[in-house]
Amino acid sequence: MAIRTVNPSGMARTADASQPDAPGRTGFSALLQLLPYARPYILHFLAVLALVLVFNTSAVLQPYLVKVSIDSHIARGDAAGLRWLAAAYVGVVLVGGVANYLQMIVLQKAGQSVIRQIRADLFRHVESQSMAFFDHNAIGRLVTNVSSDTETVSQFFTQFFLSLVRDGLSVVMIVVAMFELDARIALECLVIVPVIFAISAFFRVRLRRAYQETRTRLSNIVAFLAENLAGIRIIQLFNQEARQARRFGELNESHRQANIRAYGISVLFNRSLEVLGNLAVAAMVLIGGRAVLHHAILFGTLYAFISYIRQFFQPINTITQQWNNLQSSMVAAERIGRVFQVEPQIQDPPDPLPPGIVASVRGRVEFDHVTFGYQPGQPVLRDITFTVEPGEFIGFVGATGAGKTSVMSLLARFYEPDEGVIRLDGWDIRQFRQADLHRLIGLVQQDVHLFTGTVLDNIRLFRDDIPESAVRRAAEVVGAAEVIERLPQGYQTRLYAKGANLSTGERQLISFARIVALNPRVLILDEATANLDSQTELWVQRGLRAVARNRTTLVIAHRLSTVREADRIIVLDRGRIAESGTHAQLLAQGGLYAELHRRSGVEVAGDTV
Ligand SMILES: Nc1ncnc2c1ncn2[C@@H]1O[C@H](COP(=O)(O)OP(=O)(O)OP(=O)(O)O)[C@@H](O)[C@H]1O
Ligand SMILES: [Mg+2]
Structure with a gap:
C-alpha cells in the first residue's frame, strides 16, 4: 500500500529525498498521508475508543462514589450501605484497570502493525530505486528513514492518538461531572483554564525548539559516528584518533547541553502546572469550604471537587507533552513522505518480453x-x-x-x-x-x-x-x-x-x-x-x-x-x-x-x- 504521488517535475536525475525543500507534504498533512495505513485496523481503534470510555468512566466514578459515601452514608451512620459502596468502588477500580490494560495492548498491536507495514513499504520502495537515487541520498539518512523515522511516527499511532482520545475525553467528563455536582462552583473552577492555556502556549514554543535542537544534535552525533566507523582504518592509519575524539567530544557536549536545556524547560513547565494545580486546590478549599460552612454544598461534594481539580490537571499535562510527540511525528512523516514521493526512475515496461524470449537470449x-x-x-x-x-x-x-x-x-x-x-x-x-x-x-x-x-x-x-x-x-x-x-x-x-x-x-x-x-x-x-x-x-x-x-x-x-x-x-x-x-x-x-x-x-x- 505504498503511497505514490507523481513527481511533478518528472526529473529523475534529481532524485534527492534529503533536500528539505524537496516537494512534499508538510506538517500535519504529511501525517494524514500515512493515515490510510491505519484503515485495516479500524476495528482495533474503535475497540480502543470503547475501552477508553470504560476507563474514563471508572476514573470519574471513583471520587463520586467517595462523595456518596461521605454525604449519604458516613454522615448518616449507615454502615451497611457503606459496605456496598466499598464493594462497588473496588469493582469500578478493577474494571478500570482491566480496560486500561486492554486499551494499551490493543492500541500497541494496531500501532505496531501500522508501522511494520509502513517500514516494509518504505524498504521495498527504496530497494526499487535506481542507482541515481543512491548517488543522491546518503545511505545513513535512508537508514534513519526506515528505522527511526518510522519509529517516531509510531508515536502518533500509539501515544498521540491514545492521549487525544483518553485525555481529551477525561477533561470533558471531569468538567461535566463538576457541573453535575454544582454548576456555580464548577464555573468558578473554569477560571483556571485560560491560565493553563497561557502557560502551555508560553512553554510549548520553547519546548519545541529545545527538542528540535536535541534531535538535530543527536543526528549530528549519529552521522559523525557512521562516517568515522566506516573510515576507521584511514583514521587509525593517519593517526587521527585523538583529533576525531576531540571533535566527537564537542558534538557530545553540545548534545548534553541541549538535552539539559530541554529537560530544564520541561521540568519547569510540569512544575508550573503542578503548582497551579495545588493553588487551585487551595482556592477550592477556600471557596468550597465556605460553601460547606454556609450549607450550600455537602462536605462530600467538596471532597469530590478537590479530587476532580487534581484529576483535571493530569490529562492536560499529558496532552501538552504529547504535543511534542506530534511535532516530531510530523517531521518524521515529512521525511518518510519525501522518500515515498520519489518514483523509481527505472520502471518495468507494462508489457515485458515473455519468458520464452527471455530464455532464448544468447x-x-x-x-x-x-x-x-x-x-x-x-x-x-x-x-x-x-x-x-x-x-x-x-x-x-x-x-x-x-x-x-x-x-x-x-x-x-x-x-x-x-x-x-x-x-x-x-x-x-x-x-x-x-x-x-x-x-x-x-x-x-x-x-x-x-x-x-x-x-x-x-x-x-x-x-x-x-x-x-x-x-x-x-x-x-x-x-x-x-x-x-x-x-x-x-x-x-x-x-x-x-x-x-x-x-x-x-x-x-x-x-x-x-x-x-x-x-x-x-x-x-x-x-x-x-x-x-x-x-x-x-x-x-x-x-x-x-x-x-x-x-x-x-x-x-x-x-x-x-x-x-x-x-x-x-x-x-x-x-x-x-x-x-x-x-x-x-x-x-x-x-x-x-x-x-x-x-x-x-x-x-x-x-x-
Ligand atoms: N555516480 C556518479 N555520479 C556522477 N558522476 C559520476 C558517477 N560515477 C562516475 N562519474 C563520473 O563519470 C566519469 C566516468 O566514470 P567511470 O566510473 O565510468 O570511469 P572508469 O573508466 O570506470 O574509471 P576507473 O578506471 O577509475 O574505474 C568520471 O568523470 C566520473 O567522475
Ligand atoms: Mg571504473
Whole structure:
C-alpha cells in the first residue's frame, strides 16, 4: 500500500529525498498521508475508543462514589450501605484497570502493525530505486528513514492518538461531572483554564525548539559516528584518533547541553502546572469550604471537587507533552513522505518480453549511439556504438574516469542513456523486466560485496532454490573450491560483514562462483584496481577463464595482461571509443592502446610483449 504521488517535475536525475525543500507534504498533512495505513485496523481503534470510555468512566466514578459515601452514608451512620459502596468502588477500580490494560495492548498491536507495514513499504520502495537515487541520498539518512523515522511516527499511532482520545475525553467528563455536582462552583473552577492555556502556549514554543535542537544534535552525533566507523582504518592509519575524539567530544557536549536545556524547560513547565494545580486546590478549599460552612454544598461534594481539580490537571499535562510527540511525528512523516514521493526512475515496461524470449537470449550486446551523463548537460559517454556477438570475450581499457564503469552501469540498466539504445539479442533492454535483465546480465564489481552469512549463502545469495551441490560445482569451476575447503568450516564458514575475514583474492573467487551459480548470458567484470600477488592473480585469471566460457564476457581491465587474449579490445578515451581491435592489431596501430601498453610495460616489469 505504498503511497505514490507523481513527481511533478518528472526529473529523475534529481532524485534527492534529503533536500528539505524537496516537494512534499508538510506538517500535519504529511501525517494524514500515512493515515490510510491505519484503515485495516479500524476495528482495533474503535475497540480502543470503547475501552477508553470504560476507563474514563471508572476514573470519574471513583471520587463520586467517595462523595456518596461521605454525604449519604458516613454522615448518616449507615454502615451497611457503606459496605456496598466499598464493594462497588473496588469493582469500578478493577474494571478500570482491566480496560486500561486492554486499551494499551490493543492500541500497541494496531500501532505496531501500522508501522511494520509502513517500514516494509518504505524498504521495498527504496530497494526499487535506481542507482541515481543512491548517488543522491546518503545511505545513513535512508537508514534513519526506515528505522527511526518510522519509529517516531509510531508515536502518533500509539501515544498521540491514545492521549487525544483518553485525555481529551477525561477533561470533558471531569468538567461535566463538576457541573453535575454544582454548576456555580464548577464555573468558578473554569477560571483556571485560560491560565493553563497561557502557560502551555508560553512553554510549548520553547519546548519545541529545545527538542528540535536535541534531535538535530543527536543526528549530528549519529552521522559523525557512521562516517568515522566506516573510515576507521584511514583514521587509525593517519593517526587521527585523538583529533576525531576531540571533535566527537564537542558534538557530545553540545548534545548534553541541549538535552539539559530541554529537560530544564520541561521540568519547569510540569512544575508550573503542578503548582497551579495545588493553588487551585487551595482556592477550592477556600471557596468550597465556605460553601460547606454556609450549607450550600455537602462536605462530600467538596471532597469530590478537590479530587476532580487534581484529576483535571493530569490529562492536560499529558496532552501538552504529547504535543511534542506530534511535532516530531510530523517531521518524521515529512521525511518518510519525501522518500515515498520519489518514483523509481527505472520502471518495468507494462508489457515485458515473455519468458520464452527471455530464455532464448544468447547474449548479443549492442550499443547504438549511446550518450549519457550523470548530470544533465555533462555527458561522460558520447556516441558509444559497438556490437558484441554471443560468446565473445571483449576487453575495455582506458584511463581512469574514461567511462568504462559507466558503460557497464548502462548495460545493467542502473541508469538510462540520454540518447541512443542498448539492445540485448536485438531487444531494447527497456523491454525486459528488470528481474529478467539482471538474471541475464551478471556483474562482478570492482569491490566485491559480501554479506554477513555463510560462504554458501554468499555464493547462492540466499536463494535456497540453488542446491548446495550446484554451489560446490560452481566453486570448482572457478577454482574457488580448494580455497573454500581450507576455511575453518568450509562452505559453512561464517563471513564477517563485507567479508572482512577473507583476502581480496578469496573474495574475488567467491564472487566468480556466485556468477557461475547465477549462470548469466552476459558477464560483466569490473576488474579490481588493487594489485594482486602473483599467486592470487593466477587464481583470478583461471577463475575468469572458467566463468567466461560459454557466455558473452565484457571485462574492464586495469592490467592489460587480463585482456591480451580477448577477441576484441575497446579503448575508451574521455567518454568516446578511441579505437578497437585485437591486442596485436592495436599494438600495430601504434595509437592509445600501444601507448598504454608501453607505459604498463615500464611500470609492471615483465608484462611487455
Ligand atoms: N555516480 C556518479 N555520479 C556522477 N558522476 C559520476 C558517477 N560515477 C562516475 N562519474 C563520473 O563519470 C566519469 C566516468 O566514470 P567511470 O566510473 O565510468 O570511469 P572508469 O573508466 O570506470 O574509471 P576507473 O578506471 O577509475 O574505474 C568520471 O568523470 C566520473 O567522475
Ligand atoms: Mg571504473
